[in-house]
Every structure is written in C-alpha cells, then in structure tokens.
Amino acid sequence: MRRRMGASDLELSPLGLGCWQFSKGSGLVGKFWPALSDADIASIVRISLAGGINWFDTAEVYGGGRSEEALADALNAIGASPGDARVATKWWPVLRTAGSIPRTIGERERRLKGWPIDLYQVHQPFSFSSATAEMNEMAKLAKAGRIRHVGVSNFSAAKMREADRALRAHGLRLTSNQVKYSLLDRRIERNGVLETAKELGVAIIAYSPLEQGLLSGKFHRDPGLVKRLSGPRRFSPGFRAAGLQRTLPLIDRLEELAAKYGASPSQVALNWLILANGETVFAIPGASKPRHAEENVRAMTFALDAEELRELAELSALCGRR
Known part of the structure; x- marks a missing residue:
C-alpha cells in the first residue's frame, strides 16, 4: 500500500515509523523514553520494513541527533537501501534564525551517515525568522540536492499558506505539515489546518496517533497500569479516572471492530486515521518494542x-479533546 505524499513524488506507506523513542535517553526530550538497545532498534526497523512501512521520521531534537544516528545504524545493519527506506528529519527552530538551516544541514547529514533526507521539516513555528525566510533557506538546500522535499510541523493554516507561497516562488511546493491528530484530538478539523491542507494539496502527518497509548484500551481495562507509567503521561487528564470514563464508549466500539477484523483497538484507531480523509493523512506511530512494530x-x-x-468519528466527537 503506497500513496503520494502531498504534491511530492514520494510514494510512501500510509504509516511511517516515528523515531523519537530512538533518542537513547539523551537530552531533555530524549528522556521521555527509556534508552533502547541497538538490537531492539534494528529489530523494530526490520519488522517495520518487512510489514510494508517504507519511511521513518526523526528529528534533530530527538536526543540531539542520537535518534538520527540510531536510525541510520539500524538501516545499515539490516542492509536496507535508500530505495527501500525514506528518511524524514526536522530542523529545530527555537531560539534560532533561518540562517541556522544551512549551517546545521551538515550535522544532519553526518548523523544520518549518508542516508538521503527525503523530507526536511521545520519542527515548530517558533523562531527568530519568518516562515518565508525559513522556506527560502530550505529551497536553497533542495536546489543544491541536499534535501528532496520540504515540510513543516505544528504550523497553523495561515503559516502553511505562507510557507507554500514562499516555496512556490522557487518552483517548489510545501509537502507536509506534521501535527497532533488522533480520534481523541481532532482540533485540526476545526482550526482550518486540515481544510487548508486539502486545499493546497499538502499532506498531514499525524503524530501521537494513539494518544500516547490511550486508544489501545489497556488503561481503560486495567486503570492500575496508569500508576506504573513513567514520565508525564500519567498526569495527563486523559489518563485520570474521569478521562478514562469519558472515552470508554469509543474504546468499546474500537474493541468491537477489532474483533470483527481480527485486529486490536490500536490498529482500528490507526486505520481510521489513514482512511477517514482520503489519502491526505499519514500517521507515524512509534514503537519502543519489536511487538509494537508488529502491531503497527x-x-x-x-x-x-x-x-x-463515520460512526467512529461521531463517537470520538462526543469524548475527544475539544
């Protein structure tokens, strides 16, 4: 199963693999996940590729480049080629100007150990420069052959338009906007982001597509699991007793559909995400264990x-994030 990502020539699987968890426990952001072994990372990447996933999303800020390195090492260890696997990564803009984009691309290339950057994204809309200035620098990298396509992340509808307009001036197009989107968080349907993406032909890349595991249903069936969580997840309103009760009707229906399709609630939730809006939405669930990759x-x-x-959309509207 392949589909074209936005206006690019990238033919990608509807699901990619999010690689935040490959950060090796390094840096403030990387500490969100336990450090994974090289063997487990290679196994996760191998299972993903064998199952039809052909692209991987990482970022500079994930362990300060450790995730990029770990991904490259895993791809090399299993003998993958750029034709088998596409790599997306991101530039971190906070407290920087657009001039940092050309100054740091060499570090991205070094961390990725020669793997081509098929999609280079601005990770956040916050920097000391405008989106237009950032896109002008991205366009230079694309024309120099150092990246293939340009994307953004967490951009509003207005900033998406600005970015696409700037790229058009260079004969390029905005490929994607990576945003939070799941059955329990459908804000992009109301704030103009999804509508604008469809209008411009920009792909949506959904991160946190399982709402940090909430859509698996396991916390609803065994609330005691919440106490065993490490990190900030256990303090999220969705994981509290009232939150679990509010989303239970959706979980019940996910479980019924899972039984019908011989799947799991998580798989049904991901299937909804990649089908409910035609071919506009891609999703990047993570995997911190090989069995998670098999599940994806x-x-x-x-x-x-x-x-x-339609039914899942209606149920999620009743109990999702407003």
Missing part, C-alpha cells in the same frame, strides 16, 4: 467501511 503494520492490512469510519 497490521493496521494497514484491512479497511474500515464508510459507515464504520
């Missing part, structure tokens, strides 16, 4: 019907 790829092996897609 199964989500691309069936298709919810139109009535099921």
Whole structure:
C-alpha cells in the first residue's frame, strides 16, 4: 500500500515509523523514553520494513541527533537501501534564525551517515525568522540536492499558506505539515489546518496517533497500569479516572471492530486515521518494542467501511479533546 505524499513524488506507506523513542535517553526530550538497545532498534526497523512501512521520521531534537544516528545504524545493519527506506528529519527552530538551516544541514547529514533526507521539516513555528525566510533557506538546500522535499510541523493554516507561497516562488511546493491528530484530538478539523491542507494539496502527518497509548484500551481495562507509567503521561487528564470514563464508549466500539477484523483497538484507531480523509493523512506511530512494530503494520492490512469510519468519528466527537 503506497500513496503520494502531498504534491511530492514520494510514494510512501500510509504509516511511517516515528523515531523519537530512538533518542537513547539523551537530552531533555530524549528522556521521555527509556534508552533502547541497538538490537531492539534494528529489530523494530526490520519488522517495520518487512510489514510494508517504507519511511521513518526523526528529528534533530530527538536526543540531539542520537535518534538520527540510531536510525541510520539500524538501516545499515539490516542492509536496507535508500530505495527501500525514506528518511524524514526536522530542523529545530527555537531560539534560532533561518540562517541556522544551512549551517546545521551538515550535522544532519553526518548523523544520518549518508542516508538521503527525503523530507526536511521545520519542527515548530517558533523562531527568530519568518516562515518565508525559513522556506527560502530550505529551497536553497533542495536546489543544491541536499534535501528532496520540504515540510513543516505544528504550523497553523495561515503559516502553511505562507510557507507554500514562499516555496512556490522557487518552483517548489510545501509537502507536509506534521501535527497532533488522533480520534481523541481532532482540533485540526476545526482550526482550518486540515481544510487548508486539502486545499493546497499538502499532506498531514499525524503524530501521537494513539494518544500516547490511550486508544489501545489497556488503561481503560486495567486503570492500575496508569500508576506504573513513567514520565508525564500519567498526569495527563486523559489518563485520570474521569478521562478514562469519558472515552470508554469509543474504546468499546474500537474493541468491537477489532474483533470483527481480527485486529486490536490500536490498529482500528490507526486505520481510521489513514482512511477517514482520503489519502491526505499519514500517521507515524512509534514503537519502543519489536511487538509494537508488529502491531503497527497490521493496521494497514484491512479497511474500515464508510459507515464504520463515520460512526467512529461521531463517537470520538462526543469524548475527544475539544
């Protein structure tokens, strides 16, 4: 299963693999996940590729480049080639200007150990420069052959338009906007981001597509698991007793559909995400264990019907984030 990402020539699987968890426990952001072994990372990447996932999303800020290195090492260890696997990474803009983009691209290339950067994204809309200035620098990298396509992350509808307009001046187009999107967080449907993406032909890359595991249903069935969580997840309103109760009707229906398709609730939630808006939305679930990678790829092996897609949308509107 492949689809074209936005207006680019990238033919990608609807699911990619998010690689934040490859940060090796390094840096403030990387400490969100436990440090994974090289063997586990290689296994996760191998299972993902074997299951049909052909692209991987990482970032400079994930362990200060450790995730990029770990991904490159895993791809090299299993003998993958650039034709098998596409790499997306991101430039960190906070407290920087657009001039940092050309100054730091060499570090991205070094960390990725020669793997081509198929999609280079501005990670946040916050920098000392305008989106236009950032896109002008991205366009130079694309024309120099150091990156293939340009994306953004967490951009508003207005900033998406600005970025695409700037790239058009160089004969390029904005490929994607990576944003938080799941059955329990559908704000992009109301703030103009999804509508603008469809209008411009920009792909949406959904991060946190399982709402940090909440859509698996395991916390609803065993609330005691919340106490065992490390990191900030356990303090999220969705993981509290009232939050679990509010989202239970959606979990019940996900479980019913999972039984029908021989799948899991997580797989059904991912299937909804990649089908509910035609081919606009891609998703990047993570995997910190090989079995998580196996779980991800199964989500691309069936298709919810139109009535099921509609029903889940209605249920999620009743209990999702407003």
